[in-house]
Amino acid sequence: MLNRTYQWRPIRFRLKSQFLIPTFSLLFTKPSVSAANITSDDETSDPVREILNKASTSKDLFGNHSVRTLIPTLNSLQVDQIIGNLGLEDPDSAIDFFYLLRNEYGSCGSRVSQFVIGHLLAGKRRLKELRTVLEQMLQEEGSGSAPSLSELLENRFRAWDSNDLVWDMLAFAYSRSEMVHDALFVLAKMKYFKIQASILTYNSLLYNLRHTHIMWDVYEEIKASGTPQSAQTNSIVIDGLCGQSLLQEAVAFLQENEGKESKPCIVSFNTLMSRFCKVGYIDVAKSFFCMMFKYGLLPDAYSYNILIHGLCIAGSMEEALELTDDMERHGVQPDVVTYNILAKGFRLLGMMSWARKIIRQMLLKGLNPDVVTYTILICGHCQAGNIEEGFMLQEEMLSQGFQLNDIAYSVLLSSLCKRGQVGEALRLLHEMESTGLKPDVITYSILIHGLCKQGEVQEAIQLYNKMWLKRIFPNSFTHNAILLGLSEKGTLLEARMFFDSLTKSNLMENIVWFNIMIYRYAKVGKVREAVQLYEQIIEKGITPSIVTFNSLIYGFCKSRKLAEARTWLGMIKAHGLVPTDVTYTTLMNALCETGNIRGMFEVFREMEARAVEPTNITYTVIIKGLCKQQRLQESLQLLEVMHAKGSSPDEITYNTLIHCFCKARDMGKAFQLHNEMLLHNLQPSPVTYNILLNGLCVNGDLNDADRFFSSLQDQNIRLTKVAYTTLIKAHCAKGDVCKADTLFRQMVEKGFEISITDYSAVINRLCKKNLTIKVKVFLHVMLSDGITLDQQICFVMLNAFRRVGDLTSEFELLAKMIKCGLLPD
DNA sequence: CTAGGGTTAG
Numbered sequence: 001m002l003n004r005t006y007q008w009r010p011i012r013f014r015l016k017s018q019f020l021i022p023t024f025s026l027l028f029t030k031p032s033v034s035a036a037n038i039t040s041d042d043e044t045s046d047p048v049r050e051i052l053n054k055a056s057t058s059k060d061l062f063g064n065h066s067v068r069t070l071i072p073t074l075n076s077l078q079v080d081q082i083i084g085n086l087g088l089e090d091p092d093s094a095i096d097f098f099y100l101l102r103n104e105y106g107s108c109g110s111r112v113s114q115f116v117i118g119h120l121l122a123g124k125r126r127l128k129e130l131r132t133v134l135e136q137m138l139q140e141e142g143s144g145s146a147p148s149l150s151e152l153l154e155n156r157f158r159a160w161d162s163n164d165l166v167w168d169m170l171a172f173a174y175s176r177s178e179m180v181h182d183a184l185f186v187l188a189k190m191k192y193f194k195i196q197a198s199i200l201t202y203n204s205l206l207y208n209l210r211h212t213h214i215m216w217d218v219y220e221e222i223k224a225s226g227t228p229q230s231a232q233t234n235s236i237v238i239d240g241l242c243g244q245s246l247l248q249e250a251v252a253f254l255q256e257n258e259g260k261e262s263k264p265c266i267v268s269f270n271t272l273m274s275r276f277c278k279v280g281y282i283d284v285a286k287s288f289f290c291m292m293f294k295y296g297l298l299p300d301a302y303s304y305n306i307l308i309h310g311l312c313i314a315g316s317m318e319e320a321l322e323l324t325d326d327m328e329r330h331g332v333q334p335d336v337v338t339y340n341i342l343a344k345g346f347r348l349l350g351m352m353s354w355a356r357k358i359i360r361q362m363l364l365k366g367l368n369p370d371v372v373t374y375t376i377l378i379c380g381h382c383q384a385g386n387i388e389e390g391f392m393l394q395e396e397m398l399s400q401g402f403q404l405n406d407i408a409y410s411v412l413l414s415s416l417c418k419r420g421q422v423g424e425a426l427r428l429l430h431e432m433e434s435t436g437l438k439p440d441v442i443t444y445s446i447l448i449h450g451l452c453k454q455g456e457v458q459e460a461i462q463l464y465n466k467m468w469l470k471r472i473f474p475n476s477f478t479h480n481a482i483l484l485g486l487s488e489k490g491t492l493l494e495a496r497m498f499f500d501s502l503t504k505s506n507l508m509e510n511i512v513w514f515n516i517m518i519y520r521y522a523k524v525g526k527v528r529e530a531v532q533l534y535e536q537i538i539e540k541g542i543t544p545s546i547v548t549f550n551s552l553i554y555g556f557c558k559s560r561k562l563a564e565a566r567t568w569l570g571m572i573k574a575h576g577l578v579p580t581d582v583t584y585t586t587l588m589n590a591l592c593e594t595g596n597i598r599g600m601f602e603v604f605r606e607m608e609a610r611a612v613e614p615t616n617i618t619y620t621v622i623i624k625g626l627c628k629q630q631r632l633q634e635s636l637q638l639l640e641v642m643h644a645k646g647s648s649p650d651e652i653t654y655n656t657l658i659h660c661f662c663k664a665r666d667m668g669k670a671f672q673l674h675n676e677m678l679l680h681n682l683q684p685s686p687v688t689y690n691i692l693l694n695g696l697c698v699n700g701d702l703n704d705a706d707r708f709f710s711s712l713q714d715q716n717i718r719l720t721k722v723a724y725t726t727l728i729k730a731h732c733a734k735g736d737v738c739k740a741d742t743l744f745r746q747m748v749e750k751g752f753e754i755s756i757t758d759y760s761a762v763i764n765r766l767c768k769k770n771l772t773i774k775v776k777v778f779l780h781v782m783l784s785d786g787i788t789l790d791q792q793i794c795f796v797m798l799n800a801f802r803r804v805g806d807l808t809s810e811f812e813l814l815a816k817m818i819k820c821g822l823l824p825d
Numbered sequence: 826c827t828a829g830g831g832t833t834a835g
Contacts, residue, residue, distance in 0.1 A: 373829085
């Protein structure tokens with residue numbers, strides 16, 4: 001007590017303050033807090049004296065009306081004076097006064113007052129409150145404040161009772177607020193004053209530093225300081241080691257340190273199991289689960305949930321359900337998390353009816369769905385393409401008093417983007433922002449990817465820049481999207497430049513960037529460049545993925561180097577990877593294209609032998625192969641197989657078959673297949689119509705083709721340029737130039753871009769029929785369209801003019817050709 | 826220490 005009053009003595013403080021007012025006033029407002037005790041009355045302002053008087057006479061200080069009216073008039077100095085005095089006389093009242101100020105007037109007094117209260121709380125071992133007071137202080141001070149706060153504690157409070165405890169709590173609060181450097185500064189000060197830090201403080205610091213090697217310094221210091229370790233200490237180290245991908249070391253650490261001094265800790269085991277599940281070693285996790293029993297530990301709900309989660313992610317739902325039963329048998333009740341994990345497992349497998357069954361079970365248990373439950377359901381519906389159901393669930397959530405979080409919004413955004421409704425997605429982003437949610441790097445990446453997929457790379461880059469402005473930093477996913485957009489929309493060179501800048505500026509290079517580039521090179525037939533990138537991957541020690549190899553194989557197939565493509569199939573196995581449905585389908589497609597149907601079936605048999613499930617694309621390729629051999633009945637049978645297997649044929653499957661029947665001059669069956677598409681809710685594409693139109697032109701009456709074409713136009717069905725050129729060519733060939741002319745004009749009016757090929761197609765056919773007058777008309781239109789001639793079409797026309805004896809036109813054309821440099825002389 | 830969101834290939 002004496003010591004305490006000594007520090008509070010106004011004499012020393014006043015002396016100092018007389019010289020230091022300018023700087024000190026910042027921290028201490030004005031001289032002594034306890035001045036009221038000692039100094040003459042005129043130095044103590046009236047409200048302070050009045051409140052202190054009331055405090056000594058009345059029991060219920062704060063129920064007193066006149067005190068209540070005085071409080072709002074107090075300034076910071078006066079608050080310090082009251083707290084300082086009350087603190088000496090009546091700590092409880094001081095604390096009450098402090099809370100009253102904070103809760104009802106939103107003021108916390110100066111740092112001095114806060115530290116006074118801190119010491120009083122520490123003295124009464126009200127540690128949680130002490131932590132709150134300090135954490136609030138640190139929120140306001142921010143990082144880098146440790147030196148000034150330490151100085152205050154050192155100069156003004158060192159001799160106070162419980163001062164050691166406040167120091168420790170200050171370090172702890174800094175650590176919890178993730179101001180690690182400040183925490184270390186305070187710890188250093190404490191070491192200097194020989195104040196022992198508590199294990200809680202050490203653990204918190206250890207936790208914050210667990211992903212760095214400094215973790216060991218803290219750990220060594222804990223040992224050196226002789227502070228008794230808590231059960232938590234070791235599990236933090238274990239988690240840290242796992243986080244640094246040192247799983248072996250983590251296990252070794254557990255074996256060395258657990259169960260020797262104290263009972264081993266469940267948390268350590270849980271941490272290890274969770275980490276091993278995450279990297280796919282579920283069997284290892286299971287063995288830890290069993291080991292717990294040997295150590296005399298009973299797994300808790302976390303242990304079960306972690307293992308159930310691991311099983312669900314691996315798709316072993318049966319085992320996951322068994323373990324859930326086990327859990328109940330051992331008297332550990334499955335909780336909301338357990339059911340959410342199971343529901344997610346079924347969702348991942350696309351088994352939404354089972355997921356709903358799980359949720360029903362949960363409801364029967366009297367557990368209420370939470371935001372995560374709803375998010376899983378929304379995700380499941382969206383995944384199945386039913387966004388509308390997703391939005392209905394959003395409504396339900398809101399009516400249940402849940403607010404959608406950023407993850408639920410991301411799920412909805414992502415499925416809108418996948419459907420190509422990026423505009424809708426952007427609208428949803430605004431809705432999200434208006435509810436106060438902050439889109440994060442994932443949300444932005446989804447949108448950027450959506451925009452890039454739609455070819456709106458400029459907009460994507462704008463969003464990318466906006467993200468930077470909001471200090472949300474793009475990650476490799478974001479860059480994937482931009483690279484993808486550039487490679488699809490821009491030139492290959494542009495994409496390569498962006499790719500090079502990515503690989504140069506990023507320490508962690510991403511296999512997906514390489515895969516995107518390799519695929520692009522493969523697609524345009526630049527296998528050499530693709531292989532060069534593959535060599536770079538190997539040189540840099542990056543692990544290639546199955547996509548890398550599939551893209552390379554695709555490249556060799558595109559360049560008709562099938563033997564090499566097969567060699568690369570061997571490389572997949574050499575790298576410990578497994579060929580996928582894409583691998584085999586790519587090869588099968590290439591063999592089919594070259595007419596090697598036997599080879600195609602050989603690959604298919606290998607695929608079956610390796611138990612790789614064929615997809616609808618695989619079946620479509622086989623159908624294409626069968627069609628090539630005119631095995632029409634078999635291809636129709638395969639279509640039935642697809643329906644039966646639930647491997648739904650898509651629009652391309654039908655287009656393949658329709659094309660095949662058109663070629664076989666069976667237009668009836670072709671149209672029947674078209675109707676079947678509609679029955680299966682498959683929207684025929686412009687390609688479907690081109691195939692049918694061409695079929696009618698080649699096999700049937702041109703009038704049928706015309707009628708079909710107009711009916712499509714009447715229904716406002718989207719058609720491509722090919723539909724027009726198909727009909728135009730047919731009319732040219734049959735000699736109805738008038739009709740061809742009309743269609744050509746229509747095509748131009750629709751805004752399609754017309755090239756020399758389109759004119760050449762018409763002119764070629766007209767020339768064949770010696771319809772040179774019409775040729776001249778088309779030539780004129782073409783030239784006025786700004787299209788330049790090429791040598792090939794000129795010679796065709798010259799020959800035609802010569803045949804019909806139109807010398808004038810022949811010379812005119814020759815003159816034009818010389819002007820364009822199409823003739824040597 | 827457990828549950829919910831984003832990437833490349835035919």
